[in-house]
């Protein structure tokens with residue numbers, strides 16, 4: 001972690017500033033803290049592999065003891081949940097390899113770490129909506145400076161949407177160390193990664209950010225009122241007003257197979273005490289994206305529209321420009337590697353290659369089958385087009401393939 005990142009952080013329990021305890025074991029190189037102990041008015045927290053762990057759950061305190069004992073390698077194993085010696089050694093070997101991919105590391109963490117669908121994450125319907133909303137808001141509120149934070153951001157798939165939209169890198173925060181570690185290395189390279197507990201006060205200073213978001217996780221938070229108060233506190237800084245966004249949260253009024261404790265739209269509205277949120281049904285936003293834009297955040301969905309939608313997006317901001325139609329825009333150049341969407345199986349057809357949409361499982365198709373609205377069943381590319389794509393060039397006649405996620409801009413070394 002950069003030493004200046006300490007300016008953004010506060011102890012979640014006493015609110016005090018955090019500083020490196022130089023009398024205890026630490027490894028600092030230049031302006032980066034690699035391992036060490038941070039102290040506030042009330043307690044101490046470890047930094048492991050450049051990631052501050054700002055909660056007091058069992059793994060954190062065990063890792064802190066190992067850092068204090070001068071064993072950051074063992075602290076890291078604890079944070080990865082690698083209890084078995086053989087598995088830990090295998091993971092360390094993979095993690096130390098320059099050529100290891102995101103997929104290699106997910107596999108080395110064991111079958112319980114992450115579901116198998118991360119390969120397809122960048123084109124699933126939930127993601128394409130959230131990606132469009134995040135880009136639209138971030139471009140608007142970060143245009144004059146400021147920073148963004150992705151809370152409960154997992155391994156940073158949406159943090160990636162924030163790259164390049166602010167002078168300072170985005171912050172990725174999640175309870176799971178392994179996820180933010182992967183996010184920083186692969187998915188959103190250059191982001192600042194932080195471990196914290198979404199059910200505790202957030203470990204950030206008031207006004208540290210201009211955009212604070214939480215996507216596909218809010219229904220799993222129990223302390224929702226505290227969480228929303230904190231989100232708005234995070235963007236309450238001097239200068240231009242910021243924005244908060246809660247993306248893809250489930251609706252209690254519509255049955256859904258996932259767990260969690262969703263609220264009704266009225267329940268979500270009541271969480272916001274100081275600012276009136278705009279609540280969007282996700283179906284309308286999805287239609288905007290499928291149609292190629294604009295993404296119309298000026299819409300005021302009627303009560304029955306939001307009550308009937310299984311998933312909601314909530315945006316609160318005092319910046320009127322947020323609530324307007326936004327053109328859909330993707331980065332002009334790929335951030336990573338341009339690839340044919342891994343949902344397609346390839347078969348040679350003479351000098352050309354035919355691609356067919358092939359879902360990894362029936363479950364996947366059931367949950368994400370709406371992607372058929374932008375992914376064609378089949379298409380053909382010639383060798384020249386494939387070579388250009390491998391080179392990071394989009395042939396002019398295929399520009400629409402990028403928008404429709406037939407071609408995806410994947411992190412380098414993803415799989």
Ligand SMILES: [Zn+2]
Pocket residue numbers: 011012013014015016040041042043
């Ligand atoms: Zn404290």
